[in-house]
Amino acid sequence: MLFRWVKNLCPCVILLFSGCAVSTQLTNTARSGIEQKLLVRALERALDGLDAQQFKGKTVAVEFYGLTPDKDFAREFFTAWLQSQRVRIAVSSRQAQLHLKVFASVLAVDRGQSFFGAPSFTVPVVGFVVPEIPLFRDVKYMGHAEIKISTTDAESGEFVAESAPAVGKANHDDYTILIVVHFTHTDLEKQTWDLGNS
Numbered sequence: 659m660l661f662r663w664v665k666n667l668c669p670c671v672i673l674l675f676s677g678c679a680v681s682t683q684l685t686n687t688a689r690s691g692i693e694q695k696l697l698v699r700a701l702e703r704a705l706d707g708l709d710a711q712q713f714k715g716k717t718v719a720v721e722f723y724g725l726t727p728d729k730d731f732a733r734e735f736f737t738a739w740l741q742s743q744r745v746r747i748a749v750s751s752r753q754a755q756l757h758l759k760v761f762a763s764v765l766a767v768d769r770g771q772s773f774f775g776a777p778s779f780t781v782p783v784v785g786f787v788v789p790e791i792p793l794f795r796d797v798k799y800m801g802h803a804e805i806k807i808s809t810t811d812a813e814s815g816e817f818v819a820e821s822a823p824a825v826g827k828a829n830h831d832d833y834t835i836l837i838v839v840h841f842t843h844t845d846l847e848k849q850t851w852d853l854g855n856s
Contacts, residue, residue, distance in 0.1 A: 688727075689767070692799055692830050692846075693767045693799065693801070695801075695828070695830075695846050696767050696799055696800070696801025696828045696829075696830060696846065697728060697765065697766075697767060697801050697803070697828075698735075699801060699826070699828035699845075699846050700801035700802055700803035700826040700827055700828045701732060701735055701736075701765070701803045701805075701826060702826065703803070703825075703826030703827065703828065704803040704804060704805045704824045704825055704826030705736070705739050705805065705824065705826070706824075706826070707824030707825065707826070708805060708807065708821060708824045709821070710739075710740060710743035710745060712809075712819065713740065713743070713745040713756065713758075714743060714744050714745060715744060715745075715746075716745065716746065716755045716756055717746040717747070717748045717753055717754050717755050717756075718740070718745055718746070718747060718748060718754055718755065718756045718757070718758050719747075719748045719751040719753075719754035719756070719757050719758065719812065720733070720736070720737055720740070720747065720758050720760060721757070721758065721759050721760065722736060722760045722762065723759070723760065723761050723762065724761075724762035724763075724765055725762075725763070725765070726765050726766065728762075728765045728766075729762055729765060732762050732765055732803075733760075736760055736805070751812070754812040755811075755812055755813075756809055756810070756811065756812055756818065757809070757810045757811075757812050758807055758808070758809055759807070759808040759809075759810070760805065760806070760807050760808075761805070761806045761807075761808070762803065762804070762805055763804045763805075763806065763823065764802050764803060764804035764825075765802070765803055765804075766801075766802050767799060767800065767801050767802075768798075768799070768800045768802065769797070769798065769799055769800075770797075770798045770800075771795065771796065771797050771798070772794070772795065772796040772798075773792060773794070773795045773796075774792070774793050774794040774795070775790065775791050775792040775793040775794065775795070776788075776790065776791040777790055778790040791837060792834050792837060793835070793836060793837075794833075794834070794835055794836075795832075795833070795834040796831055796832070796833050797831070797832040798829070798830075798831050799829070799830040799831075799832075800827065800828070800829055800830075801826075801827065801828040801829075802825075802826075802827055803825070803826040803827075804823050804824070804825050804826075805823070805824045805826075806820070806821055806822070806823045806824070807820070807821040808820045808821075828845060828846055829843075829844065829845050830842070830843075830844040830845075830846060831843045831844065
């Protein structure tokens with residue numbers, strides 16, 4: 659009787675484990691969606707701290723410098739922001755009235771974690787892995803952006819002005835309490851540029 663029961667159960671167990679082995683393949687990007695949002699929001703908030711009034715109605719050439727590959731995106735984002743402030747972007751540097759050297763001294767996402775509970779471990783000899791049991795966990799993601807503009811006259815090459823560093827930050831926290839309670843605190847709500855009606 660016991661043998662029959664085990665014999666009937668085996669196909670079910672095999673089917674169950676084979677079903678668990680099937681998983682959807684996810685595409686891995688260099689930055690997660692949360693990290694991308696954090697960088698964009700931090701960049702938006704840094705740009706909010708810059709004054710584009712001195713460039714309004716003028717034609718400018720933009721040179722953008724940064725320490726990470728994110729500078730390529732940030733350059734186009736900054737250029738679009740300038741255009742939204744009614745600043746003309748020169749197709750050729752010879753057409754420009756002003757040259758803007760833009761320094762993105764910080765474009766980064768930091769991650770930190772606070773954890774209280776039992777960490778994951780492997781049982782010796784058996785090789786069975788006991789999963790992590792968090793009583794409290796806080797995973798913090800912080801986006802940082804810092805932008806500074808140095809302006810020179812296109813014709814004479816003389817220094818005109820330099821802006822103070824404009825800083826933008828964005829936060830996203832994932833909390834887990836007593837294994838099952840999970841919630842998120844974030845300040846990633848969308849911000850829009852002030853296009854100005856004047």
